[in-house]
Amino acid sequence: MKRLILVFLFIIFSSFARAQLNKSQSQITQLMLNENSWKLDGTGHNKDGYPFLLYQSKEKNWIKSFYFNNNDSCIVIKVMIPQNQFKDVVKDMNKRFRFISNSGYTWSDDKEKVFYAIKFTDNSLFFEVYKIPQSTKVWIR
Numbered sequence: 536m537k538r539l540i541l542v543f544l545f546i547i548f549s550s551f552a553r554a555q556l557n558k559s560q561s562q563i564t565q566l567m568l569n570e571n572s573w574k575l576d577g578t579g580h581n582k583d584g585y586p587f588l589l590y591q592s593k594e595k596n597w598i599k600s601f602y603f604n605n606n607d608s609c610i611v612i613k614v615m616i617p618q619n620q621f622k623d624v625v626k627d628m629n630k631r632f633r634f635i636s637n638s639g640y641t642w643s644d645d646k647e648k649v650f651y652a653i654k655f656t657d658n659s660l661f662f663e664v665y666k667i668p669q670s671t672k673v674w675i676r
Contacts (some may be wrong), residue, residue: 556649556668559607563588573599585610598661612666621662625653643669 555563567573575589580586592603602611616624627650628629628642647668647670654663 547619555612556609556666560586560601560603560608560609563601563609602639607613610668614664615661616664618660618662621653624662624664628653 545638555566558566564575565590567575567590574592575588575645576591576598577589578587578656579589586603586607588601588603590601591597592599598614598615601609602613604610625640628640631642640652643649644651648668650665650667650669652665652667654665656663
């Protein structure tokens with residue numbers, strides 16, 4: 536049952552994330568406020584100077600970050616997920632997207648024109664899932 540809930544939550548994240556790419560900071564703030572399961576945890580700029588919004592899930596140990604370009608358009612969404620959910624997330628991604636890379640965990644959604652990528656962090660408790668438009672050349676380090 537727990538595994539089914541985790542897969543369902545990731546499906547919701549993926550569906551909701553499609554509506555968030557290319558939105559402004561104020562639009563993302565309103566969408567997240569309407570979602571009501573996330574709380575704003577911080578704002579700022581990353582080391583490359585891109586502005587971001589950081590949200591903490593009220594229900595689970597997930598952190599969601601939105602990165603914006605200089606035109607105030609969301610160009611990258613990153614979700615930090617606990618390591619113990621890794622196998623479930625990969626299994627879900629393999630079911631829903633065409634695997635395109637043999638050098639790591641990367642998927643594409645050609646219909647939505649986005650890439651999904653899993654990146655391992657220095658913190659062994661979490662991994663990161665990125666959602667990036669296929670036209671974007673930016674990679675958050």
